Amino acid sequence: MKDYVIRAIDEKKTMRVFVATTTNTVNEATKIHSLSPVAAAALGRTLTAVSMMGQMMKGEKDTISMQLLGDGPIGNVFAMSNSFGEVKGYVGNPLVDLPLKHDNKLDVGGAVGKNGRIVVIKDLGLKDPYVGQSNLVSGEVAEDLANYYLYSEQQPSAVNLGVLVDTDLSIKASGGYIVQLLPDVLEEDIDLLENNIKNAESISSLIDRGYTPEDILKEIFGVFNMEILEKSEVLYKCDCSRERMEEALISLGKEEINKIIEEDGKAEVVCHFCNKKHQFSKEDLKSLI
Numbered sequence: 001m002k003d004y005v006i007r008a009i010d011e012k013k014t015m016r017v018f019v020a021t022t023t024n025t026v027n028e029a030t031k032i033h034s035l036s037p038v039a040a041a042a043l044g045r046t047l048t049a050v051s052m053m054g055q056m057m058k059g060e061k062d063t064i065s066m067q068l069l070g071d072g073p074i075g076n077v078f079a080m081s082n083s084f085g086e087v088k089g090y091v092g093n094p095l096v097d098l099p100l101k102h103d104n105k106l107d108v109g110g111a112v113g114k115n116g117r118i119v120v121i122k123d124l125g126l127k128d129p130y131v132g133q134s135n136l137v138s139g140e141v142a143e144d145l146a147n148y149y150l151y152s153e154q155q156p157s158a159v160n161l162g163v164l165v166d167t168d169l170s171i172k173a174s175g176g177y178i179v180q181l182l183p184d185v186l187e188e189d190i191d192l193l194e195n196n197i198k199n200a201e202s203i204s205s206l207i208d209r210g211y212t213p214e215d216i217l218k219e220i221f222g223v224f225n226m227e228i229l230e231k232s233e234v235l236y237k238c239d240c241s242r243e244r245m246e247e248a249l250i251s252l253g254k255e256e257i258n259k260i261i262e263e264d265g266k267a268e269v270v271c272h273f274c275n276k277k278h279q280f281s282k283e284d285l286k287s288l289i
Contacts, residue, residue, distance in 0.1 A: 001021070001212070002024065002233055002235075003020070003021050003022045003023060003024050003025045003051075003233065003234040003235065004020070004021065004085070004213065004231055004232060004233050004234055005018055005019065005020040005051055005052055005055050005085060005213065005231070005232050005234055006018070006019050006020075006213045006214060006217065006228050006230065006231050006232075007055055007228070007229050007230040007231075007232075008217055008221075008226040008227060008228045008229060009226065009227055009229060010221070010224035010225060010226055010227075011224065011225040011226075011227065012184075012185075012186075012189070012224075013182065014181065014182045014183070014184055014185035014186070014189065015179060015180065015181050015182055015185055015189070015193070015224065016179075016180050016182060017177060017178070017179050017180075017217060017221055017226060018052040018055055018056075018177060018178045019052075019175070019176075019177040019213040019214075019216050019217050020048055020051050020052050020175050020176055020177070020213060020234060021174070021175040021207055021212065021213055021234075022044065022047060022048045022051055022174045022175055022176075022234055023171055023172070023173055023174045023175070023207065024235070025047060025048075025051070025087060025174070025234050025235055025236045026040065026043070026044035026047055026048070026163060026171045026174040026236075027170055027171035027174075028235075028236040029043055029044065029047060029088075029089060029236050030043075030044070030169070030170070030171055032236070032274055032275055033090060033091070033094045033275065034094055034095070035091070035094045035095075036094065036095050036096055036097050037097075037106055037165040037169060038074070038096060038097065038098050038106045038107060038108060038110075038111045039074060039091050039093070039094050039095070039096050039111065040163060040165055040169070040171065041106045041108050041163040041165060042068075042074055042077050042091060042108045042111055042112055042141065043077060043079065043089055043090070043091050044163035044171065044174045045108065045140075045141040045142065045161040045162070045163055045176070046066055046068065046077050046078075046079040046089060046141055047079045047081075047087050047089050047236070048161050048163075048174060048175060048176040049066060049079070049141065049142075049145055049159070049161060049176065049178075050064060050065065050066050050079045050080055050081040050087055050089075051081055051085060051087050051234045052176065052177075052178050053066070053081060053120075053178075054081030054082055054083055054084075054085060054087070055083070055085070055230065055232055057082070057083040057122070057124075058083070059083065059124060059125055060083060060084075061082075061125055062082065062083050062122070062123065062124050062125065063080055063081065063082045063083075063122075063123045064080065064081055064082075064120065064121070064122050064123070065078065065079065065080035065081075065120070065121045066078075066079055066080070066118065066119070066120050066145070067118070067119040067120075067121075068112050068116070068118055068136065068139070068141065068144065069116045069117050069118075069119065070112040070113030070114065070115065070116035070136055070139050071113035071114075071115040071116055072096075072109075072110060072111045072112045072113030072139060073093060073096045073098070073111060073113075074091050074092060074093050074096045074111040074112055074113075075091065075092020075093045076091065076092040077089075077091050077092070077112060077141075078090055078091075078272075084232070085232045085233050085234040085235065086235060086236075086237040086239075087234065087235070087236055087237070088236060088237060088238045088239075088273040088274070089273065090272045090273055096111050098110050098111055106163075106165065108139065108140050108141065109138045109139035109140045110139070111139070112136070112139030112140075112141070113136070113139050114136055114137070114138060114139050115136065116135075116136045116139075117133050117134065117135055117136060118133060118134055118135075118136055118144045118145065118147075118148050119131065119132070119133040120132045120133065120148060120152070132148065132152040132153060133148070133152060134147055134148040134151045134152045135147070141161055142159040142160055142161040142176070143159070145157075145159045145161075145178075146158060146159040149180070155180055155181075156180070156181045157178060157179060157180045157181070158177075158178070158179040158193070158194075158197055159176070159177075159178050159179075160176055160177050160197070160203050161175075161176035161203070162174065162175065162176060162202055162203040162204030162205075162207075163204060164204040164205070164207075164208055172204075172208055173204045173205070173207035173208035174204065174207065175203050175204065175206075175207045175213070175216075176203055177203065177216065177220070179193065179197075179221070189224070192223065192224075193221075193224075196220050196221065196223065197220065200219065200220045201219075203216070206219065213231075214228065238271060238273040238274035238276070240271040240273060240274060240276060242278055245269040245271075245278040245280075246280075246288060248269060249267065249269065249280065249285070249288055250288055254289050257285055257288060257289055258289065260285060261282055261285050261286065265282045266279065266280060266281055266282055266285070267279075267280040267284075267285060268280070
């Protein structure tokens with residue numbers, strides 16, 4: 001089954017819901033970056049989040065990125081998406097390894113760290129991108145994103161993200177949902193929503209049992225009579241190219257390129273997102289100058 005996101009709204013038009021399955025996408029990222037289980041969970045949750053956040057963008061060329069800058073051993077966690085559901089990302093330390101928590105779950109919060117910040121950048125094609133940020137709450141990603149929405153965008157939200165890693169290090173299940181309250185939502189509906197979320201089975205368990213985004217929407221939010229407005233495919237896709245790598249080298253300046261020529265006689269530029277290597281010979285570097 002392909003990964004995809006659905007966007008829905010309740011019959012009263014007071015809450016909108018995004019639900020995503022991203023098992024294949026996160027599995028692809030895990031293979032590309034040779035991620036440890038806890039690194040796969042951290043990046044997988046972040047990729048799942050931006051896959052849904054990308055569906056909030058309106059322009060065809062709009063992009064959104066999310067960065068977790070904590071004090072944990074994983075280092076930087078970065079993921080981005082466009083409005084077409086194409087996502088990519090990486091972590092600073094893909095081999096980070098931590099003991100399981102007392103409940104036998106992966107310690108994503110320990111890997112990311114609780115001290116630091118979450119940064120969201122929206123490029124809407126304007127002169128300057130929108131940059132918002134807030135402090136990390138737990139390093140578990142979902143809570144941090146919910147906190148960001150509340151304090152940086154004044155948007156009350158509930159976020160649930162889950163990644164289930166199999167014994168062979170492949171991704172068994174991955175997905176999540178984002179619920180955002182709209183104006184005029186009733187207190188009784190908020191209470192009902194909180195109760196449903198609290199009593200719901202974990203998102204990764206539901207997906208592992210074969211639940212689709214539509215099934216999850218019905219299971220957790222069905223009481224609100226949700227209407228599905230859109231369905232969009234999600235996939236891991238890197239758009240790096242030799243031309244972009246040339247631009248990166250040119251940005252170093254003539255002096256630095258000449259230094260590379262003198263010391264190494266060639267250059268190798270590796271893409272952070274797909275690990276593809278781009279080779280530049282001495283003649284290539286001279287032509288860039």
